[in-house]
Amino acid sequence: MKKHDQDFMKRQNRLTVFEIIKNQQPISRASIAKQTGMSPTTISRIVGELTEEGYLLETEQVSPGGLGRKSTLLAMVDAAVLSVGVELDWHRIHIGIVDLQGNVIADGRYPRSANESADATIERIGAEIDRLTKANDIDCARLIGIGVGLPGIVDNAKGVVVFSVQLGWKNVRLAERLKEITGYDVAVDNELKVKALAEHLKGAAIGSNRTALLGFGNGVGSALIVEGEIYRGKTNSAGEIGHTTIDPNGMLCDCGKAGCLQTYININSLLSEANKLHPVRSIEELFEARRAGERWAMYLIDRALMYMAITINNIVCMYNPDSVILSGELADKFPEIVDEVVDLCYSRFAWEPLRESFQIVRSELHEQAVTIGSGLMSQNRFFSLE
């Protein structure tokens, strides 16, 4: 019984019942039993737990038979559940209060200096959550937890930031420390994974069964959602496409290898290459120089776009998704490049047998995606859905 140990079955059954109620409410116990094949005892246990925890209510409804017989139906208490979603990036923090449907009902943005210590950042997040909930009269009894999304390798089971080049963090016990400060359970994950979850549930990938999300910004990464679940891999590092080797004779990457994909695409690399020739302080200036016809800027950005198109093909060959979402600072700030990349991909790099198998779409939730996804992840964790 490798795959189906008892705990797994219990969590799985709870998830199944929860999803059915959430999607089909109001619904009777009998209908849940019929759909799942579970015993009345199992269903009563799960419904009992969820009711006792305050997330379900029973309603009475006259049965459609018309004989006046009343049946008891189950429904979610939407208002009972709120969570905090936090996007943590090297230069800013975004905190939102997220409801059961993924709506952000209050939020705040806070700058962060690149050299702020992990301790200081975590304390500040705790203090800002406190301020945000008070300023918006949030009933804290309804808050079930905090989710944090950030760039880097995250041990999501332990809530530890294993390694983040962008934040300069290594083995930071984020979940534990933020829980000490706030009292709430904290779930932590890689920003692209929660972003993909948000786009899948609420954004550009609604209806998709296999979604690959690509992030082009400070760092290059991807995430895969398969039938509603994040594909994590063994150490929650699946999708680290930025460190796939694309040219063994290429430029050195900050990871110590040569020719990693991200050296051709990420903002820092583009700026550092540009500055060999010309002082360029921001990615906006680089794009302006390209529009002005400066050859060095055209070369750098054209090459980055080519590698983005190659990356789409490589992701499609590896994951065979039905949808590819383009996201990240470059796609968000310069939407004109998305069309160029899509054209390049189809005209030069897409492998013929898979040309028709996928669509390419832009992220829809943009700057809200990580916050919403983090909040929803926290709720999933709370309901023992993962």
Next chain:
Amino acid sequence: MKKHDQDFMKRQNRLTVFEIIKNQQPISRASIAKQTGMSPTTISRIVGELTEEGYLLETEQVSPGGLGRKSTLLAMVDAAVLSVGVELDWHRIHIGIVDLQGNVIADGRYPRSANESADATIERIGAEIDRLTKANDIDCARLIGIGVGLPGIVDNAKGVVVFSVQLGWKNVRLAERLKEITGYDVAVDNELKVKALAEHLKGAAIGSNRTALLGFGNGVGSALIVEGEIYRGKTNSAGEIGHTTIDPNGMLCDCGKAGCLQTYININSLLSEANKLHPVRSIEELFEARRAGERWAMYLIDRALMYMAITINNIVCMYNPDSVILSGELADKFPEIVDEVVDLCYSRFAWEPLRESFQIVRSELHEQAVTIGSGLMSQNRFFSLE
């Protein structure tokens, strides 16, 4: 109820009950109910179906309580199930009779000329299966179906070979036509996917939860098994790493693009490059030339090994597996290269944060892997497990 429609739940429940009985036999109905939370009605229905179909039997056993009370236990009828596994390659066909445990109880190998038509090949497979079962006194009532593994893109749901460069086939309705000839249900899939399934269940990856298999031979490909299931993607094409672009300025590939990974590794490409300088008729001759210190042979093979090491890193970054299996003609015929590739990978190409996350192992089932995997796939299909 997107994920959990009723049919899905029914198949899932049948799979769960089947796996529990297969792995824990003999086992009582009560124990299955306790582990799964399913109702006695559901369990009785599933057990009834499987018993009626002849795959389960009931045994009586004195209960360990010692009061002489007998309880009824369920067990598999191992001998009731056999299937045919077929490996179809451009130059040969291997047919084996596979039992429920994945043992090959009889097999035969047959050469195939590269220009044999699809019709002729399929008819020959049918005739050889007939001859093999008769010659080995196989009780055909026990044969539940045929599985075929081959190189190329396969629509596994329809049993159609969509596209196979190696066989020169396009849209061949293999399952339908082989069923017309033999009368048996036929399951078809890509050779690397069934090979990965066999290694996962019976070979090098027993105990692994996330296995990536790499095949280096005529063509380069990969397959991913996640917790016992083949990851297929939308069109069953996941893992087509051979057509990921690794150098936009590289050599032309037979797919019409430039710089596909396989142009640096696959046997045909190596021979065609070598023959620009020197007449080389086989991959064995090329390796002999390398051992003799011929620079052109050393260059070509060293480059291929470097790209194999890069491929391991890229697969690890994308799939984050716990095990990587090296397989295919190059790894099987020239086992000495495996150590070289592993060294290269760890010393130059593995991304530091994931260095410790995976093991690299050689295929164990070698030339039997596709046949065993095809047979097991046919059994899975028969029991409605996929």
